[in-house]
Structure formats: C-alpha cells, structure tokens
Amino acid sequence: MGEHIVPGSGGKRRLGVMGGTFDPIHHGHLVAASEVAARFCLDEVVFVPTGQPWQKSHQKVSPAEDRYLMTVIATASNPQFSVSRSDIDRGGRTYTIDTLRDLRAEHPDADLFFITGADALAQILTWRDAEELFSLAHFIGVTRPGHTLTDPGLPDGGVSLIEVPALAISSTDCRARVERADPVWYLVPDGVVRYISKRQLYQSGTEGARS
Ligand SMILES: Nc1ncnc2c1ncn2[C@@H]1O[C@H](COP(=O)(O)OP(=O)(O)OP(=O)(O)O)[C@@H](O)[C@H]1O
Numbered sequence: 001m002g003e004h005i006v007p008g009s010g011g012k013r014r015l016g017v018m019g020g021t022f023d024p025i026h027h028g029h030l031v032a033a034s035e036v037a038a039r040f041c042l043d044e045v046v047f048v049p050t051g052q053p054w055q056k057s058h059q060k061v062s063p064a065e066d067r068y069l070m071t072v073i074a075t076a077s078n079p080q081f082s083v084s085r086s087d088i089d090r091g092g093r094t095y096t097i098d099t100l101r102d103l104r105a106e107h108p109d110a111d112l113f114f115i116t117g118a119d120a121l122a123q124i125l126t127w128r129d130a131e132e133l134f135s136l137a138h139f140i141g142v143t144r145p146g147h148t149l150t151d152p153g154l155p156d157g158g159v160s161l162i163e164v165p166a167l168a169i170s171s172t173d174c175r176a177r178v179e180r181a182d183p184v185w186y187l188v189p190d191g192v193v194r195y196i197s198k199r200q201l202y203q204s205g206t207e208g209a210r211s
C-alpha cells in the first residue's frame with residue numbers, strides 16, 4: 001500500500017469516478033477523491049450520486065435531488081471535480097456496471113478509475129456483474145477508519161490499494177448528529193451544513209422526506 005502505481009495507457013484522459021449515496025456528502029469523500037486524483041494523476045474526478053442504492057434498501061435514503069445538490073455544492077469550488085446525474089436519471093436500482101458503461105459511452109477516450117472505501121471494496125463481489133466491472137475500470141480501494149483494506153479476490157491488476165488521510169466521518173454519523181441537534185460543521189462543507197438546515201434534512205419529525 002502507498003506506492004505510486006499509475007496504471008493506464010499513456011496520453012489518454014484519466015477520469016476518476018467516485019460513486020456514493022452521499023446522504024450527505026462529507027469531507028471523508030472529498031479527501032479520498034482529492035488524494036486519489038493526486039496519486040493517480042487524474043485529470044478529473046466525477047462524483048456520481050446513486051439513484052436507488054439497492055444494498056441500502058433496508059434504510060431510508062433522502063431524495064436524489066437533495067443528495068445531488070449537496071454533491072454539487074460540496075464539489076463546486078474544485079475545478080477538477082464534477083458531478084454526474086447518470087445514476088439518478090437512469091432510474092431504477094443503481095448498479096455500478098451501468099454507471100461505468102454510461103461513463104465509457106460519454107468519454108470513449110478516457111481510462112476510468114473507480115474509487116471505493118475499504119467497506120465498499122469488501123462487498124464488491126456481491127455487486128451486479130462483478131466479474132465484468134474490472135474490464136471497464138481500474139479499481140482503487142482507499143483506507144477508511146474502522147475498516148480493513150484488503151483485496152477481496154479481484155482479478156490480478158484490477159485493483160490498487162492506497163492509504164488516504166484518515167477521517168473518521170460517515171454519513172450515518174452526520175445524519176444522527178443532525179437529528180440530535182449536534183453540529184456537523186467541519187465534518188461536511190459549510191454549504192452542505194446550510195443546505196441540510198434549509199431543507200430540514202435528517203431532523204426528527206421530517207423523516208417523511210426520506211424514502
Ligand atoms: N471517511 C471515509 N474515508 C474513506 N472513504 C470513505 C469515507 N466515507 C465514505 N467513504 C467511501 O465513499 C463511498 C461512498 O460512501 P457513502 O456515500 O455510502 O458514505 P458513507 O459515509 O459510507 O455512508 P453511510 O454511513 O450512510 O453508509 C464508499 O466507497 C465509501 O467506502
């Protein structure tokens with residue numbers, strides 16, 4: 001872990017893909033994307049908020065438009081970051097295989113690098129069409145406090161594991177803090193704190209907004 005591995009063909013555009021439910025987006029997501037962008041010489045990182053995250057169907061998830069707008073607010077100041085509506089606009093359950101096919105069609109000349117935290121990487125073999133995912137993108141697993149980063153048995157050369165600055169932040173904890181009226185300042189970007197307040201997300205008694 002921690003080597004400067006830079007896979008991909010010379011001269012091609014290098015596009016990072018950071019998929020997530022982002023309910024809400026927090027500094028753990030942003031630091032992971034920034035660190036991978038620097039280490040893998042990425043030209044851009046596209047954040048892709050999920051439409052319907054099927055492996056979170058047991059929990060309530062905020063409306064896609066709120067999660068999309070928070071992601072736009074959080075990434076707006078970084079010229080290397082952008083946000084895709086691909087998973088939201090496709091409709092139905094979100095599968096990364098579809099995300100990567102859409103991004104490939106949109107950026108036929110780019111090499112794709114899909115960024116996942118240690119917890120998500122551990123589940124990757126349960127994802128739809130898992131064996132095909134690795135032909136569409138190189139996977140980059142990043143460290144996350146409380147989780148062990150290991151290769152869950154992916155094809156040779158399909159994944160790189162890297163250490164990123166440790167931020168013990170989760171969306172679950174941010175939601176619980178808002179519900180308890182505890183602060184989320186400095187866990188999420190300032191604009192996201194204000195958006196949560198404006199839309200009264202995560203507050204007790206407003207759970208009807210989540211489906
Ligand atoms: N603090 C963090 N450090 C590194 N990676 C992270 C961190 N938080 C989330 N990630 C990664 O970002 C991606 C999107 O995560 P997601 O939007 O589900 O956030 P989350 O904090 O895990 O949310 P929740 O607590 O609701 O499950 C996943 O690959 C996840 O592993």
Ligand SMILES: O=C(O)c1ccc[n+]([C@@H]2O[C@H](COP(=O)([O-])O)[C@@H](O)[C@H]2O)c1
Binds near residue numbers: 048050055095096128
């Ligand atoms: O493709 C799948 O079957 C699949 C199953 C679970 C999660 N994912 C993707 O993993 C990323 C992180 O998801 P989540 O649920 O932890 O926010 C996001 O891009 C999801 O679309 C993908």
